[in-house]
Amino acid sequence: MGTILVVAEIQKGAIREASYELVTAARSIADAGGHEVNGLVIGSGIGEFASEFASKGAGKTLVVDDAAAENYNVDVFSKAIKAAAESTGAELILISNTPTGWDVAPRIAAGLDCAFVSDAIKVENGDGGFNFRRRIFNGKLDAEISTSGRTVASMQPGAQTAFEGSSDGSTEALSTDLAATAKFIEIKIAESTGVDLTKADVIVSGGRGVGDPEKFPEVIQPLADALGGAMGASRPVVDAGWLDHPYQVGSSGQIVAPKLYIAAGISGAIQHLVGMKASNFIVAINKDPDAPIFEVADIGVVADLFDIVPALTAAVKDAKG
Ligand SMILES: Cc1cc2nc3c(=O)[nH]c(=O)nc-3n(C[C@H](O)[C@H](O)[C@H](O)COP(=O)(O)OP(=O)(O)OC[C@H]3O[C@@H](n4cnc5c(N)ncnc54)[C@H](O)[C@@H]3O)c2cc1C
Structure with a gap:
């Protein structure tokens, strides 16, 4: 029986x-x-995490508990994962496509001299290997990829639901050479801007369709304020420097699930959707009737956001008196 190492x-x-x-x-x-x-x-000192992982779905869980692994270090982690893959004979090694995963996953595949698939949204058994689906060209196309033999894959966060069952799991210490060339120096936490989208009940997000940094305080923020909520954004807005990173919703930003999410001028690429699709009620405003955001929207408005958002803001203010 083959093994899948998580x-x-x-x-x-x-x-x-x-x-x-x-x-x-x-x-x-x-x-x-x-x-x-x-x-x-x-x-380091992670026994309780190993027991939790073993009993909440992972089953038998190997533990590399070592002072050298106290902080993330690509050399240490890739050696640990490679040793675990070899000791279990794993055919499939699954890693999350987080910044840590981006760093370590290709190195493990190279170390094991095996196939590598990055940022997959789906995986199934294949013919002598595994079949994967990846979203490409900003979510416009899905690519189906088949591997043969041992495979390392990173999976996009948010593409599956988290496992909620239990498992009969045991933990087993794994010791291996963790000597590293890379050296951990420090972790710098970005300065807080005071924005915490994960706590907001209402989020009004603007995308590239807003078109101009000035329009965020003029058009998007007033609706967020009128609704007692927070302003969010898609990644291009942040990449362009229009808003800071804490405003970004999506796979490489904040994962949010407010009661109401309003997306204005956002196309609905998978990386944005994984950050907000768990919202309770989604309103999308977009000029393009084929925009993928409408697939997850409870209410879709095919219109110019500059007609709709100010009108909504005025209506909310009127309703409040
Ligand atoms: C590894 C990786 C991680 C990523 N992480 C994230 C992430 O965390 N968050 C994220 O958002 N993206 C992320 N992306 C980028 C993502 O793939 C998309 O490129 C991005 O979400 C698109 O942003 P957008 O919808 O604002 O822009 P576009 O795709 O350019 O869409 C703009 C939309 O605005 C509409 N529009 C234009 N003018 C108007 C108007 N006046 N009124 C109404 N509608 C209008 C257009 O019809 C269009 O649909 C990531 C990509 C990669 C590869």
């Missing part, structure tokens, strides 16, 4: 939700027959 990622004192999404992907392949799921937890 690599957990610990962040801010907890196993990331994305790691449990990997468990969902691994379990669906295992349930289709022929594979066992194993977990891997790397760090």
